[in-house]
Amino acid sequence: MHCCPGQRRPSNPYNFFLGVNAMLQPKSINLLENINLWLQLGNFLPHSKRVIFIPILLLGAEVLGFDLILTVPTAFELFTFILSVAMIAAMVAVALLLWRHVPRQELLLLGLFLGACMYIVILMAYQMPRMSALPSHSGLGAALSPWLIWLVVLVVSCFFTFRAITALRASLLMSALTLGGAGVIFFQMRWTGFDIAHDLITLTAAIAMIMLFVYQMARTQERSSQTDFLTGLPNRMRCYDVLDYELQRAARSNTLFAVILFDLDHFKKVNDQYGHPTGDAVLCDFANFVQQHIRRTDTLARWGGEEFILIMPGTDLASGRLKADHLRQQIKNRAFTNGIRISSSFGVTAYYMRDTNATLLERADAALYRAKANGRNCVETE
Numbered sequence: 001m002h003c004c005p006g007q008r009r010p011s012n013p014y015n016f017f018l019g020v021n022a023m024l025q026p027k028s029i030n031l032l033e034n035i036n037l038w039l040q041l042g043n044f045l046p047h048s049k050r051v052i053f054i055p056i057l058l059l060g061a062e063v064l065g066f067d068l069i070l071t072v073p074t075a076f077e078l079f080t081f082i083l084s085v086a087m088i089a090a091m092v093a094v095a096l097l098l099w100r101h102v103p104r105q106e107l108l109l110l111g112l113f114l115g116a117c118m119y120i121v122i123l124m125a126y127q128m129p130r131m132s133a134l135p136s137h138s139g140l141g142a143a144l145s146p147w148l149i150w151l152v153v154l155v156v157s158c159f160f161t162f163r164a165i166t167a168l169r170a171s172l173l174m175s176a177l178t179l180g181g182a183g184v185i186f187f188q189m190r191w192t193g194f195d196i197a198h199d200l201i202t203l204t205a206a207i208a209m210i211m212l213f214v215y216q217m218a219r220t221q222e223r224s225s226q227t228d229f230l231t232g233l234p235n236r237m238r239c240y241d242v243l244d245y246e247l248q249r250a251a252r253s254n255t256l257f258a259v260i261l262f263d264l265d266h267f268k269k270v271n272d273q274y275g276h277p278t279g280d281a282v283l284c285d286f287a288n289f290v291q292q293h294i295r296r297t298d299t300l301a302r303w304g305g306e307e308f309i310l311i312m313p314g315t316d317l318a319s320g321r322l323k324a325d326h327l328r329q330q331i332k333n334r335a336f337t338n339g340i341r342i343s344s345s346f347g348v349t350a351y352y353m354r355d356t357n358a359t360l361l362e363r364a365d366a367a368l369y370r371a372k373a374n375g376r377n378c379v380e381t382e
Contacts, residue, residue, distance in 0.1 A: 040166050041106040042244050049161065050098055050105070057112075061088045078128060089120050109161055109168055113154055117174045118156070118311035120147045121181035127134055128185055142377050148203065151178050163241070164218040179204055228302040230280055231287040239301040242311055243357050249313075250351045258320030260310040261364040262327070262346040263271045265376040267306040270340060283335040292328060294323075310366075317350035317381060324379045332377065343377035350382075 006233040045053065066288060068084045094112050098105055124147055154174055158167040183200050226238035234242070246257045264270075264286065269277040283306065290308065291300055312320060324346040331344050347368030363382040371380040 002272040016265045035251065036104075036107060037245075038121060039110065039169050040163065040245060041104075041110065042163070042241060043103050043105070043248070044101070045098070045105045045161075045289055046110075050101075053109070053161075054095050054098050057091045058100075060096070061091040063089075064088050079260065080123065083119065083122060087116070090115055106162060106166070113170065113174060114160060114177065116154055117151070117177045120150055120178055121185075123147070124182060125185050140157060147178070147182075148236045149176065151200050151207070152210060155207065156214060159218040164215055164222050167218060168215045169210060175204070175207050175211070177206070231284050231302050233287050233291075233300060233308075234301055239299070239303065239309055239311070240357060242299045242301070242362065246311060246313060247351070247355065247357070247360075256351050258312040258315040258317065258323075258348060258350045259364050260312070260320055260324050260346055260359050261303065261307065261361070261368045262310070262324065262344050263305070263307040263368070265345055265372075267342070270342065274338065274340065278340075282340055282342070285336045286331070286342070289331070289334060289336070290327060293327060294326045298315075315350070317348065320348045321379055321381055328377065328379060345371035345376045346379040348379060348381045350369055 031313070042049075064084060065088050068081065068088075072081070090112060094108050097108055102108075151174070155171045158170050159176070161167065162170060174199060226235055226241070228231070228235045243259075249255065250257055264283075267279070267282075270282055287300070287302065290310075294300060294310065295312070297313050301309050301311075303309045310323075312323065315323070328346060329342055331342065335341055345368060347364045347366070347370070349363040349367060351360065367380040367382050371378050374380065
């Protein structure tokens with residue numbers, strides 16, 4: 001139906017709901033991405049962890065199901081039955097998704113952990129009012145002890161699942177959800193406010209001490225496993241984590257970043273002529289020199305042998321090439337350990353929409369190969 005100029009078009013209620021949905025959907029996606037970036041979640045679990053988690057999740061679902069079967073004849077309650085079945089279904093679903101190797105695997109496991117905390121809180125809210133009254137001297141810790149054990153198990157499991165900083169932040173979320181829910185439940189049960197507050201603070205401090213202790217252990221192990229023992233730079237494993245993070249940020253914010261792959265020309269001759277200890281000293285000197293000529297936001301990592309990789313956020317292909325050429329000239333004009341002079345070849349690429357680790361590294365490696373084929377001591381782009 002056509003409207004005359006100045007005449008209002010009849011409103012359609014369905015269009016209103018479409019408009020609301022269009023406004024809310026991007027916001028919900030942005031919220032999810034912001035949470036993902038804050039937690040620094042990776043896209044895929046390492047294969048070694050994935051093959052362990054799948055049977056653990058299936059075993060946990062089986063144990064919970066067996067416990068459910070045993071309690072049905074003696075103390076059947078429809079609400080707890082439905083809740084337990086939902087938890088079992090979630091565990092089996094996540095195990096199946098991990099087996100199919102879908103993306104965002106760490107986000108799936110985080111959702112399962114938070115769901116387990118919600119499961120604990122809902123069970124507390126449902127079962128605590130039905131329990132017999134506790135002795136007057138019993139506090140919040142005594143009442144919560146069966147559920148606190150599971151919270152500690154979830155917290156420790158986080159540090160075996162995620163990177164240390166991710167596990168710490170996820171543990172804070174889970175503890176706040178569980179202990180906050182417990183506090184609300186017990187205040188509603190009209191327990192003595194002072195006793196509840198005192199016990200809640202004590203329990204929070206205990207959980208915090210456990211988290212900090214496990215975090216320090218996980219952080220130490222993580223640093224040793226993601227740091228090159230010779231140069232002290234991040235190693236290839238850490239580089240993949242940084243690339244994953246930059247890919248997620250670039251896809252979300254529509255920004256660019258450059259990847260520069262480079263190595264030392266004819267480095268085998270240095271080892272043959274001066275010996276491997278001198279060659280190692282040259283590598284360390286080289287790594288320190290390059291580190292001094294990049295930004296704080298850049299990541300320099302040892303890719304392997306005499307190969308290095310530089311990840312530069314907020315940098316396009318042209319700027320990446322300029323930086324690579326600047327480094328090439330600086331390296332050529334500097335004398336390293338024992339006055340040894342070396343040169344470097346560079347391959348440069350930049351992020352494009354829908355890039356992956358594999359496509360980025362493949363282009364950078366191809367560009368480095370061309371630089372070597374063209375006589376070395378030069379820069380090539382994709």
